[in-house]
Amino acid sequence: MQFGIFTVSDITADPTTGRTPSEAERIQAVVAIAKKAEEVGLDVFALGEHHNPPFFSSSPTTTLAYIAAQTSTLQLSTATTLITTNDPVKIAEDYAMLQHLAGGRVDLTLGRGNTGPVYPWFGKDIRDGIPLAVENYALLRRLWDTEVVDWKGKYRTPLQGFTSTPRPLDGVPPFVWHGSIRSPQIAEQAAFYGDGYFANHIFWPAEHTRRMVEFYRGRFAHHGHGDADQAIVGLGGQVFMRKNSQDAVREFRPYFDDAPVYGHGPSLEEFSRETPLTVGSPQQVIERTLGFRDYVGDYQRQLFLVDHAGLPLKTVLEQLDILGEEVVPVLRREFAALKPAHVPDAPTHASLVDARRAGEQAPAEVSAR
Amino acid sequence: MSTRTLAVVTAGLSTPSSTRLLADRLTAATVDALRRRGDDATVExxxxxxxxxxxxxxxxxxxxxxxxRAALDTVTGADGVIAVTPVFSASYSGLFKTFFDVLDPDALSGRPVLMGATAGTARHSLVLEHAMRPLFAYLRAVVVPTAVFAASEDWADGDGGSLVPRVERAAGELADLVAGRPTSARPADPxxxxxxxxxxxxxxx
Incomplete structure (x- = not known):
């Protein structure tokens, strides 16, 4: 099982000091956080994409390539890549390029984006969110899977004799996850292609995540990619830890109360009860996280949000130390002991290359898709 | 004979609340009217x-x-809805509106609704027609023609004055709609x- 962190790249004032970091500071901080993730033994770093303040990450492949150059094992991913407003041709090119530079340590999570004005800024209509995700992804797959593409659709100019370069590394495109908080149609998309499904698992109650994952697993089996328990599931999560749980609550509360997304609503205690947010000791985080398996089954990837809402870099790095030293080693061991052998790990470049070779040796099994 | 579910949404804030009082009157009259049409009713x-x-x-x-969550499901799954609000600043109360803001926009589509409102004087009565009816029209609910407004003076009228017949007429209209349609499908599976x-x-x- 893979463990890691994801960031939305918000530039938020620290509510305890009133100080807002500059873009330059925050960008360097995120690079430092990614490098630290590898250093403490985490597997994945995923970066969001936004096109409006207070976020800086408009160009995730640039940032991820820079991080790739300074790391050696870290899997680089996104949270999420906008499949609606980006040109799928540019996604095919950018992520194949990143894949080459990073030696295959790349996958991506596609999302529709929920910031209304981004659609018109990029010449799109938010009411077409789902049809855009459907058409753009179908084209993205074609561009990666087929050398020379003739294509005509509704949302971009047609292509005749187009080849997206560079070609995917070793002929194997990056693995794709599809992220959606509330749309079964996106879970259906993930299931149809046999791709991964990533549940945000931060803002909404566990029951909702349970139903989305159950739906995705059922459809994954329906589309013939394996049994329901072999579908590829990733979860988000949000934690803040100190040795003593009261200290964690005391320190995190001002950040929670002022948080851009859910602040000024429910109390920290209510939100912790209603959603997977866990603020407490490392042991509490371990127990809560192991409990996720009870409602989503054996899953492949767990990413934590640790650097938002104005938390200072020093604090975030301390959180990563705790994750790496005390939490993830236990989770790794416990989850591995529970996972049956027929449940796959999250695909990596190496595993996809192996699968491709195996497919070439048994051509009858190669999917027509 | 079938059993119908009536969801009663009331936005009154004081205790006792005249809004709740009106909601109870409308509910009791609707349950009676349904019974006369051969249906039982469960009230939530x-x-x-x-x-x-x-x-x-x-x-x-x-x-x-x-x-x-349960409250939203109750309204979404009901065969008929009775919705009553106090008048605040020339409209329904913010609390009342917030409930319908967070309700799924399709939840009341085609659903029979009876509206009521209360205020200190009858000068506010057109809030029902100018504010509340458009809200339910947007939600594509089927609102009964008679909406019932109760001013403070209506509660002091010895023989019920005009309030009782209005309540009866509105309840009859709601019962006609509820009894005449198939039992509601419970909350749709998203x-x-x-x-x-x-x-x-x-x-x-």
């Missing part, structure tokens, strides 16, 4: 005061917490609402 009251904080939280977080991908892709596949 959603008193919005109890959900005031959860409604504010829902605006911020995007999901219903605690008992609010996970049934998708197009299988092979179908969606068409010739792109």
């Amino acid at each position: 009251v959603v008193d919005l005061r109890e959900h005031a904080r959860a409604l504010a939280d829902h605006l911020v977080t995007g999901f219903p917490s605690g008992g609010l 996970f049934a609402d998708f197009v299988p991908f092979d179908q969606l892709l068409g010739d792109q596949a």
